[in-house]
Amino acid sequence: MxxxxxxxxxxxxxxxxxxxxxxxxxxxxxxxxxxxxxxxxxxxxxxxxxxxxxxxxxxxxxxxxxxxxxxxxxxxxxxxxxxxxxxxxxxxxNAHWFVVSLIFALLLALSVIDFEYYAVPDSLNFTALVLALLLPLVDFGWDWIVGDLKDFDLYRHALILSFKNAAIMGAAFFILGQVVKFLIKKDALGEADIVIAATMGALLGFPLVLMAIYVAALLAIVPALFARGHMVPFVPFLALGTWIVYIFAPTFQHWWTMIYA
Ligand SMILES: [Zn+2]
Incomplete structure (x- = not known):
């Protein structure tokens, strides 16, 4: 039901x-x-x-x-x-469910738009980022409403972490974009990708976000090979990578600890 x-x-x-x-x-x-x-x-x-x-x-x-x-x-x-x-x-x-689903719904909309126009609207992109950043606040609000408030530090840490992870991923994609631009003299990573990477960082955290980028890159290889010089929209692959890693988070987390423990 x-x-x-x-x-x-x-x-x-x-x-x-x-x-x-x-x-x-x-x-x-x-x-x-x-x-x-x-x-x-x-x-x-x-x-x-x-x-x-x-x-x-x-x-x-x-x-x-x-x-x-x-x-x-x-x-x-x-x-x-x-x-x-x-x-x-x-x-x-709960509120967490609604906001996370909304973030993925926005990523879906961004994917479809990127597929059709090779550009995505900032309004939707930044909405997804803000939702991902403020997810710990949403959890706090919900837990307060249903009377299940946990240790306050928990929410504070989660909030700081989501901003940190977003900043690290955004900065990483910015630098990556500059390096690629320098190497192939072409804009390969747009501003939109930087915002989405930040959203992914806030939503998934480390190390899951790295695995999501990896999955996205793997998924994008095949169409990139077939495209032969045509543009391949990257947003749908970032969105799909994020979705797959989010849904199978325990499995990916398990792999990570197996490799690095
Ligand atoms: Zn008609």
Missing amino acids: ELLFALFIGLAIGSFLNVLIVRIPKGENVAFPPSHCPKCDNPLKWWHNIPLVSWIVLRGKCAYCQSPISKLYPIVELITGLIFLIVAMKTGL
């Missing part, structure tokens, strides 16, 4: 994510005008807007003009639903 709730919240957030993905790169307002068909401009009724269900019932076509609606909409909704569901299985339903 709890997991079903998590799934439905995720589907609803996914629906809003679609609005962000379509409108933010075009510089449009995300709240106004209300959802409409991009072809015939007819405003959508609420039953055209039910995540996943509407797309299937309408068979991927606009209810007015029958022009096809991108498969991307239901796919983003489904993935976001699964993000909220799977994180809930790890954390249970």
